Amino acid sequence: MEASRTSSKQLKLFHLENPLSVRLGAEFFRALPAVPGVYFFYGQAGELLYIGQSSDLRARIGSYRHVTPEKNPKRTLRLVHRIVRIEWEECATPVNAIALEAKLLLEHRPPFNRAGVWQGEPWWLKIEASSNKVLLELTREESGTGPHPAGFRYVVGSLVRCACRVFQPQASLSTYPHGVFNASVPLILSLPLPDAPVVAAQLKSYAEGLHEPFLSKLEEMPLGATALEQEYWQEELERLRKYASKIRKLGEAKVEAVASK
Incomplete structure (x- = not known):
């Protein structure tokens, strides 16, 4: 009986241990440079899974060791479980890292990247409000x-x-506007x-870059x-x-680029 209990505890501990820590070891993450750069995640067959950038490679790559089902969407969990190799390229400044990531995303289009893998025409968003309706x-x-x-x-x-959830929290999902759950x-x-009018002002602020x-x-x-609801709304928030975060970084990069001229 005691052996069974010990085995159960060991299984739970193994389940909680992040796969990146197991595969690569703590020393790998301690040795990462705390500098700007672009990082690359590879799978078992050598396929490129994901490209990212950061002003601090050690902190950003190391953060993937703390991915959990409670805090992160399934897509991120699937990515972490498939990573067997991590590479990176150091950059002189965060601006250079952002520019390099944008270029490489269009070239490679990794399967776990959603944004930046193709370049299309820009969008504009018009927001108007009456007393009880927001038109976008x-x-x-x-x-x-x-x-x-x-x-x-x-x-x-x-x-x-x-917005529907925040400003009408008691409403059933079935009452949400037609088409709002479509991918596009x-x-x-x-x-x-x-x-x-309050809702419109909040949405407009977000669209203009005042996200908080x-x-x-x-x-x-x-x-x-x-659990299903929690997972869904966590992914939306994420x-x-x-x-x-992306818009903020691009804004900072533009300011830095202008200042460096």
Whole structure:
């Protein structure tokens, strides 16, 4: 009986240990340089899985050792379990790292990267409000906020779904506007929401780069009653966070590039 209990504990400990720590060892992560650069994750057959960039390679790559089912989406968990080799390329500045990542993403289009793997026309987002309705329109014409990157249409989907959740928390998912759960949301969306001018102002602020007010409201919301709900809303929040982080980094890179001239 005692042997069985010991075995059970060992299995639990093994389950909790991050696969990257097991495969690569703590020394590998301690030896990573704390400098700007681009990193590459490879799978068992040598295939390139993911490309990322950071102003601190040691901190960013090391963070993947702390990925857990409670905090991260399944996509990230699947990525971590497939990584067997990590490489990196140091860059002189964070600006250089951002530029190199953008170039390599278009060249290689790794399967675990979503943003930046193809270059399309930019989007513009128009937001209007009446007393009880918010109207959003995604367009290629220069009108409203923009320009936004080609993948912004997917961000708008998460933004709209999360807005419905934040500003009408008691509403059933079945009452959400038609098409809002499609991978590519309709280009024109009408959202019947209370306090529509307030909602429109929050969405416009996010679209203009002032992400924190809306993200703060979203982070205050409980993730859901079931594991499936929690996973879904965690992924939505993660998508909006990543987009906000990307836009912030691009803004910092532009400022640094201008200052260095």
